[in-house]
Amino acid sequence: xxxxxIFLAFFIPGILGYGGGPAxxxxxxxxxxxxxxxxxxxxFGEVLALGNALPGPIATxxxxxxxxxxxxxxxxxxxxxxxxxxxxxxxxxLMAILFKxxxxxxxxxxxxxxxxxxxxxxxxxxxxxxxxxxxxxxxxQTVAIxxxxxxxxxxxxxxxxxxxxxxxxxxxxxxx
Numbered sequence: 502x503x504x505x506x507i508f509l510a511f512f513i514p515g516i517l518g519y520g521g522g523p524a525x526x527x528x529x530x531x532x533x534x535x536x537x538x539x540x541x542x543x544x545f546g547e548v549l550a551l552g553n554a555l556p557g558p559i560a561t562x563x564x565x566x567x568x569x570x571x572x573x574x575x576x577x578x579x580x581x582x583x584x585x586x587x588x589x590x591x592x593x594x595l596m597a598i599l600f601k602x603x604x605x606x607x608x609x610x611x612x613x614x615x616x617x618x619x620x621x622x623x624x625x626x627x628x629x630x631x632x633x634x635x636x637x638x639x640x641x642q643t644v645a646i647x648x649x650x651x652x653x654x655x656x657x658x659x660x661x662x663x664x665x666x667x668x669x670x671x672x673x674x675x676x677x
Contacts, residue, residue, distance in 0.1 A: 503571060503572050503576065504572055504575065504576060504579045506537055506571075507567075507568045507571055507572055507576050507579045507580050507583065508579050508580070508582065508586075509532070509583070510529070510533055510536070510567075510580070510583065511529065511532075511560070511564045511568075511580050511581075511583035511584045512583040512586055512587065513528065513532065514528030514529045514531075514560075515560070515583065515584050515585070515586065515587035523559065525560055526549065526560075526563075529560070529563060529564075530542070530545050539567065539571055540570075548563055548567065549563065551566070552566070560584050561581055561584050564577075564580035564583060564584040565581050568580025568581065568583075646671075650664055650668070
């Protein structure tokens, strides 16, 4: 029964909390503090502060922690699933509709518009990364990292995960 309660405590805010994690926090608090009484408002505030201090989405971190406190590792997994289930269900539903109408002119036109927008967004993000890298590492290291990455990815066809791992090792060894 506790696993069903953990699931509902995070599934319901996931459905009703329009706007993502920060918008669903009051709804999670209502479930966790008021409805189930798993923790006090003070304890919830501390969990919220801890979740804000760590990188990544806050809703999933809180679901994992609270789920673990109430139901162990399985409770943590149930809480995490409860948090992502609304988005997952919606995505699967939209994908089913998209595949059903994939040959229609409207869907093809949407694809024609979305692809360039995504390319521009990725290009802008890359430019931000390069500028940030230049300010923290300098021009020489930034250009060297970009050139080596290009060589490994495009010329030698090394898997991107390996290139990322090598960059992490380089950063760890150089203290960057």
